[in-house]
Amino acid sequence: MRLSTSWMYQQSTSTMLSQQATLAATQNQVSTGKRINVASDDPAGAGQMVSLGxxxxxxxxxxxxxxxxxxxxxxxxxxxxxxxxxxxxxxxxxxxxxxxxxxxxxxxxxxxxxxxxxxxxxxxxxxxxxxxxxxxxxxxxxxxxxxxxxxxxxxxxxxxxxxxxxxxxxxxxxxxxxxxxxxxxxxAGNGSFTASAGIANTGTLVVGENTVSDPVAWNAASAASGGGYAISFGANGSWTAADANGNPVLDGSGNPVGGTYQDGGSISFNGLSISMSGTPAAGDTVNVKSGGTQDIFATLDNMIAALRSNGSSTDLSNSLNRQIESxxxxxxxxxxxxxxxxxxxxxxxxxxxxxxxxGVTYKDTLSGVRDVDVYTAISNLSSQSAALQASQQVFAQVKSMTLFNYIK
Missing domain, CATH: 1.20.1330.10 (f41 fragment of flagellin, N-terminal domain)
Incomplete structure (x- = not known):
């Protein structure tokens, strides 16, 4: 097979250019510390880098x-x-x-x-x-x-x-x-209802802590009565209760609830319990109202008004008790x-x-895909540089080999 001089020149040049490109890529990896600098370096790896990014x-x-x-x-x-x-x-x-x-x-x-x-x-x-x-x-x-x-x-x-x-x-x-x-x-109140002494009361009755003692009974009775009650006192502390419509509250046997209140005692019916102190006068009342809201600023306003009212000790205690609840x-x-x-x-x-x-895991993964092994890259750079130098030296020798040199 005949090998032309131009073919040898072209082959040598292509080899050196390829080696130079490889050497340049390796130099870029060493200087940047990255194995993938452009997508063409590793298309699959570049896609993974984008996803991780x-x-x-x-x-x-x-x-x-x-x-x-x-x-x-x-x-x-x-x-x-x-x-x-x-x-x-x-x-x-x-x-x-x-x-x-x-x-x-x-x-x-x-x-x-x-x-x-x-x-x-x-x-x-x-x-x-x-x-x-x-x-x-x-x-x-x-x-x-x-x-x-x-x-x-x-x-x-x-x-x-x-x-x-x-x-x-x-x-x-x-x-x-x-x-x-x-x-x-x-x-308002205890969260379920508010129990307050009647405005027109003349006795010394003070309504204290009040709670829902039986939630099931309270909920059932409230649904039936509308959640409102009026407790009325007679002579010697006797009391009865009526619902929001004025109908007597009945116990489980169908009898009107009621009894005799003692100073410091409590009144309980339909799942609610109201602690009281003092002595009610005949005709005094305690009103029970469910639901409602009151903002904290109004609560403080009501406290301030009660303290400045110069009312009786009983009125002041009743007012402040309700606001303390709120x-x-x-x-x-x-x-x-x-x-x-x-x-x-x-x-x-x-x-x-x-x-x-x-973040640590993803960055490690990204580094594994993108970054170059510096020691391997430096080793490759050295071997690729030596290969390029060898190619250049061979080409220098080959280019001087002509027929005229042989005849000479």
Missing amino acids: HILAANGQYSSNIDSANTRLSTEQTTLSSVGNLLDSARSTALQGINGVLSSSDRAGMATQLSQLREQLVQMANTSDSNGNALFAGTSTTAAPFVQGAGGSVSYAGNDSVLMAAVGPGLKVPTSDAGSAVFMNIP LDQTQSVVTSTSVSIGGRINTINQQQAAYQDL
């Missing part, structure tokens, strides 16, 4: 969302802790106000303390997060969800929705609580909200830990 980017965004959610929830939890402490102070002040030996000036001073606590509570309810967004406005953009009117009453300008943060594929966590649920729509309901809501926030923080912290572990 998307996963890492999504996890990074979820982690960022978790950090923001954690900051907001922690701020809310701290605020609610301060609210709880404030309510404890208000409750202690109200209990002191029931003390019958206090003077009018003492009670006026307590009313002033409660007024200051009320102002602080409005400020706490309008607390903003690190981005300047109100914590308790729901999804509203209003800066101050709780607004005081000209008469001092507080209204809610936010909404009842809650902000949500995406912390995982298909997983969202609430990062706020609507102020209407925390401060405004608080169940305050306790608010404290219960604040506590349950704080517990809920703690659960949410625990959830997102666990999710964050999972992303940190997954």
